[in-house]
Amino acid sequence: MNSRERVRKAIDHQETDRIPLDLGSTLVTGIQASTYAKLRQSLGLKDELVRIVDPFQILGEIDMKEWLVKQD
Numbered sequence: 001m002n003s004r005e006r007v008r009k010a011i012d013h014q015e016t017d018r019i020p021l022d023l024g025s026t027l028v029t030g031i032q033a034s035t036y037a038k039l040r041q042s043l044g045l046k047d048e049l050v051r052i053v054d055p056f057q058i059l060g061e062i063d064m065k066e067w068l069v070k071q072d
Contacts, residue, residue, distance in 0.1 A: 033060035 001009075006020045022029050031039070033050045037060070041047065050060035 030054065030057065030059035031062065033058050036060040036062070 001017045003020065006016045006018070009016045010020050030053075033052055037050050040050075045066060053059050053061045
């Protein structure tokens with residue numbers, strides 16, 4: 001199942017092979033910095049400070065290199 005199929009099934013409330021995630025892949029999406037820090041901790045990723053990229057929304061910068069290594 002590719003990412004597009006996964007998102008469409010999730011939107012239609014159908015079962016997918018895994019939960020689709022969008023962590024700041026475009027300018028209109030993001031994750032709150034403290035939530036991202038907790039997610040990193042629960043996944044066993046490096047414990048480091050999350051850089052704030054949007055002070056108004058307190059959005060954290062996503063380390064895409066680390067996430068690409070962790071996929072599948």
